[in-house]
Amino acid sequence: MTISNRPTADKGLVHVRRALISVSDKAGLVELASTLHSLSIQIVSTGGTARALQEAGIPVTDVAEITGFPEMLDGRVKTLHPKIHAGILARRCDPEHQRQLRELGIAPIELVVVNLYPFEATVSKDGVTLGEAIEQIDIGGPSLIRAAAKNFEDVAVVVDPADYTGIGTELLQEQGGLSRALRSHLAAKAFARVARYDALIAAYLERQGHTVGKSVLPDLLDLRFVKLKSLRYGENPHQQAALYGHALEGQSSAAGAKQLQGKELSFNNFLDLDAALALATEFEEPVAVIIKHSNPCGVGIGSRLSEAYQRALAADPTSAYGGVLGLNRPVDAETARELAATFVEAVIAPGYHEAALAILKEKKALRLLLIESWPATTPSDRAALELRPIAHGMLVQECDRIDLDPDTLCVMTRREPTETEMRALRFAWKVAKHVKSNAIVLSHECATVGIGAGQMSRVDACRLAIMKAVSSTKGTVLASDAFFPFRDGVDAAAAAGVTAIIQPGGSIRDAEAIQAADEAGIAMVFTGIRHFRH
Numbered sequence: 001m002t003i004s005n006r007p008t009a010d011k012g013l014v015h016v017r018r019a020l021i022s023v024s025d026k027a028g029l030v031e032l033a034s035t036l037h038s039l040s041i042q043i044v045s046t047g048g049t050a051r052a053l054q055e056a057g058i059p060v061t062d063v064a065e066i067t068g069f070p071e072m073l074d075g076r077v078k079t080l081h082p083k084i085h086a087g088i089l090a091r092r093c094d095p096e097h098q099r100q101l102r103e104l105g106i107a108p109i110e111l112v113v114v115n116l117y118p119f120e121a122t123v124s125k126d127g128v129t130l131g132e133a134i135e136q137i138d139i140g141g142p143s144l145i146r147a148a149a150k151n152f153e154d155v156a157v158v159v160d161p162a163d164y165t166g167i168g169t170e171l172l173q174e175q176g177g178l179s180r181a182l183r184s185h186l187a188a189k190a191f192a193r194v195a196r197y198d199a200l201i202a203a204y205l206e207r208q209g210h211t212v213g214k215s216v217l218p219d220l221l222d223l224r225f226v227k228l229k230s231l232r233y234g235e236n237p238h239q240q241a242a243l244y245g246h247a248l249e250g251q252s253s254a255a256g257a258k259q260l261q262g263k264e265l266s267f268n269n270f271l272d273l274d275a276a277l278a279l280a281t282e283f284e285e286p287v288a289v290i291i292k293h294s295n296p297c298g299v300g301i302g303s304r305l306s307e308a309y310q311r312a313l314a315a316d317p318t319s320a321y322g323g324v325l326g327l328n329r330p331v332d333a334e335t336a337r338e339l340a341a342t343f344v345e346a347v348i349a350p351g352y353h354e355a356a357l358a359i360l361k362e363k364k365a366l367r368l369l370l371i372e373s374w375p376a377t378t379p380s381d382r383a384a385l386e387l388r389p390i391a392h393g394m395l396v397q398e399c400d401r402i403d404l405d406p407d408t409l410c411v412m413t414r415r416e417p418t419e420t421e422m423r424a425l426r427f428a429w430k431v432a433k434h435v436k437s438n439a440i441v442l443s444h445e446c447a448t449v450g451i452g453a454g455q456m457s458r459v460d461a462c463r464l465a466i467m468k469a470v471s472s473t474k475g476t477v478l479a480s481d482a483f484f485p486f487r488d489g490v491d492a493a494a495a496a497g498v499t500a501i502i503q504p505g506g507s508i509r510d511a512e513a514i515q516a517a518d519e520a521g522i523a524m525v526f527t528g529i530r531h532f533r534h
Contacts, residue, residue, distance in 0.1 A: 012180025014154055016171065018042045019111035020063075020088070022049050022079060022141065024118055028164040030056045032113065035168040039176045044109070046079060047071065079140045088112060088147045092154045111178070112148035113158045116141045116197055123204050130208060137201055142194045152187035153180070159193045196226070217385070217396060228255065234267045241267040252375035253277070257348060260357070262367030265346065269324065273348050273369060276326025279434040280348075281375050288312040289326040292319050295454070299431050300447040306334040311447035313342065316468060324348075328374070331356045339366075350374040402529060404429055410526045412505070412514045417523040420445055421477055421500040425525060428479035429502050433531040439481040440465040440489075442473055442498065449476050458484055462492040473497050481531040483507040487516040494520035504530045 019041050023029055029052060036043055037058050045053060046063045053060045064071065067081040079085075087109040090097040101108065117138040122128055148157035156178045158167055163186065170178055206218060225244035234241035243265075245255050254273040259265065265273075276291045283301060288309035290298040297319035300311025305327060313320050325344050327335070330351030336359040339347065346367035352360075360366060388395040404426060411417070417425060424445035431448055432441045440452040440461040450469030452461035458480065466473055474497030483506045484490055490513050493501060501517060505526035517524040 012183075013174055013177035014110055014156065014180075014183065015175075015177045016041050016110040016156070017176075018044065018087075018107060018109050019113060020044045020079070020084065020109050020144065021053070021113040022046045022063075022144070023113060023115045023161075024138075024141075025115045025161055026052055028161040029053070030058070032164040032168055033058045035171060036111075039171060041111070041176065079144055082106075084109070085143070085147055088144070088155055089151050090154075091151065109148075109155065111156050111158070112144055114141050114144050114148075115159055115161065116145075116193070119197065119204075120200050123200075133204060138197070142197065145190045145194050149187040149190040152183045156183045157186050157190045159186075159190045163189075217398075221394065221396060223387070223394070231267050231270075232264060239267075243270060252371060252373045254348060254369065257369040257371050260352065260368040260370055261361060261364070262346065263365050265367055265369075269346050269367065272324035273326070273346055275434065276324050277348050277371070277375070279431070280326035280328045282430045282433075283328060286329045287327070290316075290320045290323045291326065292323045295436055295451070296431055296434055296448070297323060297451060298448055299443075301427070302446060304334070305329045305332060306338055309335055309338050313338075314470070315448045316451070316470060317342075319468075331360075333359060336360050339363075400433060400531060400533070404527060404529070408528055410505075410528070411523065412510075412526050413517045413522065413524040415518075415521060415523045417477075417500045417525060421523060422525075424477040425479065425500055425502040428477055429527070429531075432479040432481045433533070435481065435533065437481055437532045437534055439531075439533065441479045442466070442469060442476045442496075443479070444476060449473060458482070459486070459488040459492060462489045466492065466496045469496075475499055477501065479503070481533065483510065483530075484513040485509060487512040489513075490516035490520070490522070490524075494522060498522060501525070502527060504528060506530070 019036050021033065021043055022045060029049065033043055033053050042061060043053065043058065044061045044063060044066060050060045050062055063079055063084065067083050083106050086101065086106050090101050090108060092098070092108070117136045119133070119136040119138070122136040123133050145157055145159055148155045158164070170182060228243045228245045231241040231243060233239055243255060254270055254277055271294050272291045275294045276289050279289045279296055279299065280287055285301045286303070286305045286308045287299065287301045288305065289296055290312050298312040298315035300308045300315065302308035302311060320342070322343055322345050325347045327347065327349040329349070330353060331347065331349050332353050333355035336356035340359055340363055344366060346369060348369040348371060350371050352368060352370065360368060384399045386397050386399045424443055427445055428441045428443040431443065432439050435441060435451055436454040438455045438458045438461040440458070441448060442450040442465045449471055450465040450473060452463070452465030452468065455461035455464055476498055477500040478493050478498045480489070480501065480503040483504050485507055486509060490501065494516065500523040502525045505528060507513065514524060
């Protein structure tokens with residue numbers, strides 16, 4: 001038996017005589033194996049992979065023939081054997097390694113084709129049990145991949161069916177050889193695949209509560225994302241950018257949305273779509289959210305989606321021009337006609353009626369995004385983490401998902417809000433949570449009237465919200481994301497005709513703000529909750 005297989009000098013070729021194939025995803029399997037067979041490469045395989053190849057008429061040597069052991073423990077133990085791993089890990093240039101292989105009758109393996117049990121796909125399904133998830137944790141696969149990747153000088157490892165065509169082409173061109181450059185590239189990809197796989201499992205188990213302690217902030221934060229696509233550029237044309245997807249969480253997000261039509265999405269589009277989706281999911285009734293530069297410029301609710309959109313647009317039609325729209329209902333024909341009459345950059349929604357798509361297809365540049373799994377406000381969502389990069393570090397916090405608790409609201413003024421004012425205050429408070437600080441929202445019970453965002457002083461945010469109002473501010477309510485440090489903001493609101501205010505409270509000058517409200521006949525409610533959004 002000849003086992004020496006030193007790379008040839010020119011391309012660092014390793015000639016493949018024996019390949020181990022064990023794959024969960026059978027896509028492209030038969031085509032690759034056919035190429036190997038045509039080059040007289042022996043194929044060693046296991047279980048379902050071996051059966052698939054045999055059914056295709058491709059000769060296969062079962063792993064059990066090599067190891068002398070049958071598959072055990074319902075297939076949990078198949079390839080974990082010295083006669084397999086030694087054949088992969090032995091260094092071809094090491095005489096001692098070669099001597100041991102000869103003495104033990106172990107033949108080398110030059111190609112390992114493995115993809116892992118579908119753990120991610122399994123845990124992404126609704127209703128999956130912990131037991132079902134555990135069974136999809138691959139053991140032998142990662143071991144084979146790591147062994148082959150470690151010994152890439154002598155072995156090629158393939159973990160992605162997308163690479164089969166390139167592998168087959170090079171094998172044919174080089175008469176069964178694979179270059180060092182390709183082996184090195186595949187090894188790096190293999191280690192990245194296993195690392196991500198382990199991170200997925202760790203993240204899932206953390207979500208199930210199988211960790212010590214109660215903090216949702218892990219001691220080790222793994223930020224392994226998958227590159228979904230390159231973007232034209234970042235916030236500005238001179239900045240490179242790409243979209244990456246997060247393990248286990250992609251389906252209910254802008255990153256995982258399906259684009260139905262329109263131009264390629266930009267970096268800034270994704271920022272605005274994310275903001276639109278976050279605010280739209282706050283509401284149970286039909287809502288339309290118009291986002292501009294990551295801030296809402298108009299929000300409306302209604303009995304119909306078209307009514308909600310009309311109210312959102314009327315709040316600030318100038319700023320809404322070229323905005324991004326978030327909707328929490330499937331887009332119908334009536335809403336589509338409204339959309340088609342204005343310039344909208346992108347829409348994100350849980351569905352589109354066929355009649356609506358027929359109308360909107362005429363707006364060829366309009367980007368339509370579909371969220372097939374609309375996010376639900378569940379306890380696990382509330383524990384989700386928000387990441388903010390800083391130079392050489394990362395800030396991590398729980399997402400701000402806390403709801404307004406009517407039982408904890410405290411009326412601080414002589415006058416209590418009316419039922420209509422209370423509905424308007426709750427509406428404005430939801431919107432304020434998604435406005436950059438300092439944030440002030442003027443609204444009625446079904447639509448915003450004026451929004452003051454990102455100001456360095458609260459009184460300036462009040463003035464900006466009043467200035468931005470297209471319709472009269474008389475009779476509106478006001479939501480402030482944090483307390484009033486002085487009474488000047490309340491005075492400005494009173495002068496604009498505001499009748500009720502909701503704010504967290506907690507200032508050393510709360511009494512002055514309350515006094516200003518009482519003097520103006522304004523009802524003021526404290527929440528005890530702050531919603532800064534920097």
